Amino acid sequence: MALQDIRILVALDFGTTYSGFAYVHKENPDNIETNHTWPGREGVFKTPTALLYNETYTQVKSWGDLALEEEPEYMVDDSEERSRPIELFKLHISDLKDNQKPWLPSQLNYKKAIEDYLTQMQILIKSTLERRWPAIRFPQQVGFVLTIPAEWPNNTTGIMRECAYKAGLLSTLNSAHLEFTTEPEAAALYCLNVVKEHNLHPGDSFLVADCGGGTVDITSRKLLHDNKLSEITERIGDLCGSTFVDKEFLQFLGRKVGFQALETLKRCNYGQMQHLIQQFFCNLVKFKFKGDRTTFKPMRLILHRYCPDLQEYVTGELKEKMEEAGWIVKLDFESVKGMFDPVVDKVIKLIDGQLKEARDRCSAMFLVGGFSESPYLLNRVRETFRDQVPIIAVPALPIAAVVRGAVAYGLNVEIVQERVLKWTYGIEVCRSWVSGKDKKNRRTHDGLIFYFYKLAQRRTKVDVDRKFSGEFSPVRADQTHIVFNVYYTRNDFAKYCNESGMKLLGTLRINTPDTHFGLNRQIEFSLTFAKMEIKATAKNKRNGKTYDETTFELDI
Known part of the structure; x- marks a missing residue:
């Protein structure tokens, strides 16, 4: 981001269940402000990632807390079909199977929902900034940092950039006033403010677990001199945030009243469903459960x-049982613990895997995000890792950690010195097929075999502008053009570009008119990893001139 071209920096944490933003004037970079004023609610750092449309899902009527109100302020005609609030639509970007993705009405696709939500955010951000700085030109003098989960598909940044542009956050689609960082990276940058409180020094390593509503992302970082960070190993994440505890509660309740009854309540009385989850389960059970049997009081x-x-x-037998119970459901210790454990076990497994992968001694572990304020989660993590990690803490304002850390990143993108590649990158090349060595079904009609040539290995530490290259020659002496197809995969031992899990990143086509050199035409093809993009370059080794180059989005 060209910071000299902007006056205000805004970080936007577009979350699965809750979202928020923070901002700072570049002339006063220490004074980061986190927004706490939302439609329908004051004094909180985040608002629900929720939309309420009209009955045809063509116009947003309310968003955030107002979208989930049990009784909306506007009047609804009884003859008019009411729409159902739209939630969790961010998960449609993820790698979830289609049948596991949240409900959306047929009239609405997930990109439009994201665009509509960001549009509402844009209106609030613009009015907030103009109230503070009336002369600001929005968005021309505003820079944005958007956070994304660690384990999401390679096209996430492209989708979010398009939606941000359509929402009015950017002047042009390819505006340089937008940067991306991962949620765990932003959380780690926020924790830079607290490492001194725990006597960490350059060379010490620490782990950050960003425990949100939908996702939990884990990253391990090493503290460097000049208050900078490097990444120790590949960041990881999974869908095991606090809303999955809510789902376990609904599973428990469904066994009491019937899953069909709950589904009908959700469809016909969505406000009551929200009221049940938020006012009863979250406020009275989830946020207070410590996992201590001796102090637990049945609910x-x-x-x-x-x-x-x-x-x-x-209906049926379940109705008879509920009538006998006076329509009261009892929650004992084991029942509540059973709602937490499947989710908390996943979080602990993620942390354990990250500690084993990092290998370096971990000096401290910081839990941030809304779920980090669960006493039970903190107790379980401390109980499990107290012999491995001497300091396990929740810093102040954990729910705002990601968005405030993202501001720090936008102010100084050089603060992250190294990242660890989460994919293996390479290109498709060919050679002569060899009988007895290569599979028969891999032989082309002209006696060649195409395979994956690895350039950059997953889990490799890369600093900014690190280059990975190889030398290649034309297949035929009269070849006048060459196509380099760039692929990426998580498979450490991938051999072919049509294997499962292999994905095409992009293509670089070059012209090679110097056919008089025949096959003696060495070409250096390289991938250079910048902050937010990968540059593919093809260079003539004979004269040192560049044939062509292009850039692809770097999945950070």
Whole structure:
């Protein structure tokens, strides 16, 4: 980001369940402000990532907390079909199978939902900045940093850039006023502010677990001189945030009243479903559960207080049992623990895998994000890793860690000195097929075999502008053009470009008119890893001139 061209820097944490933004004037970089004023709510750093449309899903009526209100402020005609709030639509970018992705109405695709949500954010951000600095030209004098999960597909940044542009956050699609960083990287940068409190010094390593509503992302970093960071090993993440505890609660309740009854409540009385989850489960159970059997007090869920219409949808034997129980569901210690454990176990498995992969001694572990404020999660993590990691802490304002860390990144993108590649990169090349060595079905009609030539290995540490290269020659003496197809994969032992998991990153085509040299035409093909992009270059080794080059988005 060309910081000299902008006056205000805004970081936007577009989360699966909650979103927020922070901002700073470049003339006063220490005064980072986190927004805490939202439509319908004051004094919190985030608002729900939720939209409420009109009945045809063509116009946004409200967003954030207002979209999830049990009784919206506007009046709805009884003869008019009410729309259902749209949530979790960010997950449609992820690698989840289609049947596992959240519901969307047929009239709405996920990109339009993201665009619409960012549009509402843009309106609020613009008014917030103009209230503070009336002379600011928006968005021309504003730079943005968007955070993305660590383990999401390679096209995530492209999708988010397009949506940000359509939402009015950028003047042009390819504006240089937008940077991306991963959520765990931003969280790690935020933790730079607290490492001194725990007596960490250059050379010490620490782990950051960003535990959000939808995703949990883990990264290991080493503290360098001049308050900079390097990445120790490949960051990892999974869908095991706090909303998956909510799902376990609904599974428990579904066994009491019937899953069909819950589905009908969700479809017909979505506000009551939200009221049940937020006001009862989150406020009274999830945020307070410590996992201590001796201090736990059994809970009584009186259904008619939170979802009075639910009993209309319960049928058969389950209805008889609920009537006998007075429509009260009891939550004992084992039941609540059973809601947490499948999710917390996944988080612990992620942390354990990261510690083993990093190998270096971990001096401290910081838990951030909304889920980090769960007493049970913190207790389980401390209990599991207390012999491996001497300091396990939750820093101040953990829910704002990602967005404030993203501001720090935007102010100084050089703060991250090294990253670890999360993919293996290479190109498709060919050679003569060899009988007895190569598979028969790999032989082309002209006696060649195409295979994957590895240039950059997954888990390799790379600093900015690190180049990986190889030398290649034409296949035929009269060849007048060459196509370099660049692929990436997680498979450390990939052999062919049509294997499962292999993905095409992009293509570089060059003209090679110097056919009088025949096959004696060495070409250096290289991939150079910049901050946010990969540059592919083809150079003539005979005269040192560059044939051509292009850039691809770097999946950070």
